[in-house]
Amino acid sequence: MIEVSHLNKSFKVYRRDAGMKAAFKGLFHREQTRVEALKDLSFSIQDGEIVGLIGPNGAGKSTTIKVLSGILVPDSGECKINGRVPWKERKAHVRDIGVVFGQRSQLWWDVPIIDSFDLLKEIYKIPEERYQATLHELTETLELEDLLRTPARQLSLGQRMRCEIAASLLHEPKILFLDEPTIGLDAVSKLAVRDFIKKLNEEKNTTIILTTHDTQDLMALTKRILLIGKGEILLDGSLEALIDRYPEGITAEEMVVALYKEYKI
């Protein structure tokens, strides 16, 4: 159970004009502005839901995930996940969650994947039998057999992403955050990732919070979407109801564009 209420977070941004003169001036005085990354964000998510966070670049999707996973501390507001405040009870909280940042890597670059996994086993203090069972299961479903003994740097993006997902699930988290998990993947890899996520949710009742720009991901996975724009929640509802609002035959892509236009984001 995730409960978020009135969350605010702003960042400092330094700006200056182009050129030598402005750069020199910047040595003494920096123009500082605050960007509101999250504005009065409130929502709640039940166990076992799959929720898609959508919104244009810079809308605050990733910031939301970072706050929920305990990486960022918000300026104000409340957030409780399974009864815990992520940034206050960080260690207990992070045992319950898995996070995949599609644009980053948690695997050690130069050693075989299995070494990275073994380290995670130690970090999460997973009992050996538990670990072997989970690893076996993940290896089967994500087809990692041949990848485990290969260094991360020699894997293709699709292969690596499957390993990243497996890495986030070794400690069997109750909640999985996926920040653009299908970014840059080819069609086959995307399908594999989607199928896996769906299965995970159905079989283990894992709560999944997903950000994506890929409308196919949304259609395939989520029942509920949260539309975020300029740090605010603009829409919270079921995907089906949303599609029904638009004329018959509209593609998901067109619908998202229409949504962004409607909310001027």
Next chain:
Amino acid sequence: MRAALGMLRMRFIYSLQYRAAAWAGVMTQVFWGFMETLLYKAFYASNAAAFPMTLPQVTCYIWLRQAFFAMFILWSVDGDILDMIINGNVGYEIIRPTDLYWMWFTRNLGSRLSKVALRCGPVFLVAFLLPAPFGLSLPPNWVTFFAFLLSFVMAVLLIIGLCMWIYILSFYTIASRGVQSIVGLTAEFLSGSLLPIPFMPEGFQKVAYLLPFAQTQAVPYLMYSGYYSGREMVMNLGVQLFWLIVVIGSGHAVMKRALLKVTVQGG
């Protein structure tokens, strides 16, 4: 503890991947040590009485420094950690159920230990085989040897504590290269790695011994050759312990605060 051992192990296997670097390191250390002992031999030939240490003490100092070179270089920071702080991958470190300070501490310990493990063997072999004034001799007695061991262990922990401060400062300034190069050079000189501290002017020596840098190299090496005895030995171990507690204690506290203020940028 389990996580720390895991990290130590990971860093160890990680470094074992870089074999060529290890061999190059060994060659450099041996060659450099050889050149330097010859240099001091020439100085001592002119007037041995004019120097604060005996020639065997100096050669011991040089060979120990060469053997443990990779352990005590302050600027040999883990580039991956700095990159993580700068590009935001540090987010993945924060979502682990561990104390990040100790994770990075053991990670650095692991990488430094593995580098030394690969490099010190051949250096010691050469140093022990060299004839009397040039080579490495054994410590004068058991007490000295154990004092050296204790001092060495504290020095290892202290250098990593100092290294941790470089990472901590990087949380506050995006470009840490400047800090690294200024502090790195000063620290190297003050550690007695370029010139053994007893060779420095007296007033300077006093300051150098009070700062934490000398505690990372000069003190254990001087300990080994029996330069200190009795009260002096205990005093030096005390100063080392003091710095160890201060550097690690403050680093741990400040890092905790830094993590609450961290902004993970991008994507």
